[in-house]
Amino acid sequence: MKLLHGSPGFGVQLSESEIMKFLLDSKLNLHLGTVDPDQYPNIHPTWYIYDDSRDMIYVETGKHSKKVDNLKVNDKIYFCVDDGNPPYKGIRGKGNVRILSDPNSNLPIAEKIMLKYLGSTDHPMAKILLQNVKNGNSVILEIKPVYYSTWDYSKNN
Numbered sequence: 001m002k003l004l005h006g007s008p009g010f011g012v013q014l015s016e017s018e019i020m021k022f023l024l025d026s027k028l029n030l031h032l033g034t035v036d037p038d039q040y041p042n043i044h045p046t047w048y049i050y051d052d053s054r055d056m057i058y059v060e061t062g063k064h065s066k067k068v069d070n071l072k073v074n075d076k077i078y079f080c081v082d083d084g085n086p087p088y089k090g091i092r093g094k095g096n097v098r099i100l101s102d103p104n105s106n107l108p109i110a111e112k113i114m115l116k117y118l119g120s121t122d123h124p125m126a127k128i129l130l131q132n133v134k135n136g137n138s139v140i141l142e143i144k145p146v147y148y149s150t151w152d153y154s155k156n157n
Contacts, residue, residue, distance in 0.1 A: 001055060002147035006092060014150035019091055023050035023057070026081060027117060032059065032141075033078035034070035041120065042066060044060065048081075049112045057143040060110045068139060071097050077143065087154035093145045100140040106133050109140050 014022065030048040033041055035041035044067045046059045057079070061067055071077070075097045080098025099104055110133045114126035121130060132138040 001145075004149040005148035006090070006151040007153070011088075011151045012155045014091065014148075014152055015091075018152075019109055019148050019150060020050070020052045022089070022091060023081065024052060028081050028083060030059065031080045032058065032067060032143075033080075033101065034067050035074050035076075036066070036070050042070060047113050047117045049109065055145065057095070057126055057145065058109050058113070059141040059143065060113050060129065060138055061141060062110070062132065063137060063139045067141070068099060071099060071141065073092040079145075080141065087152070089152045089154065091148050091150050093110075093148045095143040095145040098142040098144075100142055101136070103136050106138070106140040110138065131157055 001016050001019070003013060003016065003019070004065055029045040032044045032046050034044065036042050046061065049058045051054075051058065078092070078093050079095060080090060080092035082088065082092070107130065110130055111121050114121050114123065114130060118126045120126065129138065
């Protein structure tokens with residue numbers, strides 16, 4: 001895991017264990033940056049789940065979404081998960097994405113995402129999203145971070 005200080009001279013850099021805890025515990029959106037065919041950046045707020053055993057981030061999305069179309073051309077992304085309330089804290093970085101399309105493999109990942117954000121797979125929104133996964137209308141984006149740039153303004157250096 002490559003770590004960078006996201007705000008040199010102010011606050012502190014998160015440790016590897018703090019990064020994992022933040023990504024595991026946070027219910028904040030991950031903002032996923034892709035590049036469209038006209039070379040304009042697109043930002044996509046998404047729900048995610050972090051697998052600390054593999055250092056992978058997973059996002060469920062519609063297989064015909066703009067982010068998937070962009071990723072089919074360019075698998076490189078930028079991401080950010082941050083708390084916009086003081087004291088500011090967050091993680092951003094670059095990564096490479098694989099688009100996973102097997103509904104049977106994607107369903108357990110999507111269920112974890114629904115549990116994280118909705119608290120139950122019985123929630124009406126979860127039922128709709130999980131049905132899209134089962135029908136093959138959704139995919140999972142598997143993000144392998146290249147590095148993490150972090151900041152925590154609750155601590156001074």
